[in-house]
Amino acid sequence: MMKRFAFLLACVLSAAPVAAVAQAVPAQLRPAEAGWVSRVQDSLNAITVSKSRFQQIAPDGKRTTGTAWLSRPGKMRFDYDKPSPLLLVANDGKIVYQDRDLGQVTTIPLDRTPLGLLLRPNLRFSGDVTVTGFKHDNGLVQITLVRTANPSEGSLTLILNEQPLTLRSWVVQDAQGRETQIDLFDTQTGISLVPHLFDLPKEQN
Template identity: 60%
Template structure:
């Protein structure tokens, strides 16, 4: 059972205890005019991503590493297929996130808008208003911005990591409601290609 629970923390926050680890009032980072310019560019860059395919490496909260293939089709769709012999599969689509362990024959399902990942997949992403930037840094060619839902920061945070020249998504990390962090590194990325929609079918048999 432990193997099933830990990878689930990759992208979804626990719905129980959400009031515990993260403050319930989102606090905006103190951003300079230059920072605000970068935040606007990050917003435009993310909204410019329609489809993406690449490899990923996951560092789980317990320190375990795993790899696989990721597909993204904005808005609202993503698929994480873990390399064999892992039996794990995560699919976002139809407004929900479905995590399946075929070996244990178990499936976990959660509304996409209750997860930090949902911020990345939402249409017309705006890094203001109902999304709050709680931390920002730009150093050594890397730009990082931490995001929460303004009204429900207890759902978890998403930290985006981008190269600054050209501005491009390289990684992200998720902190769930209990303060557990999972990191995702992306590589060998291809963007803008057609993707078969059946990859995002959330009716997966465990």
């Protein structure tokens, strides 16, 4: 069970950081592509509250589902469907991951995870974030991002529907090249969320 907990934690967040061995190489964007990047940035910054169903596809192909709530900036909750006992909550600048069967929690800084990029108060695809890939095809816009100072830690690829421009999924690639995909569906926006959704889990006695 401990292995399951550690594996799923890595799937959603990312692998542990490794020393950077290369500089981030920015994508060479044409003007139209740069325009799409700007539109995606503005679209994500416009998100305040949402609720979605999600499917997670792990590197080994295992699929799990659940419900995700978002309250920008800084708050998110991933509640996995039973029989999974797993819960992830982002709040107060950190991520807390709980296995409710084991009564175990793990806490890491939010800014060390891909979710930290999505939950920033003012998301910018520049400066400490570098766009390394762009694709626009078949009604989808795909943007790959790395942390400028540590590109070897892995990447985050955002996939959005073109019309309307909405976040559809993201893919985390860790330092070893393993990919985990989160797909969102049945998304609701402009809804009211109860504050206790984002209470951070505590270690069970």
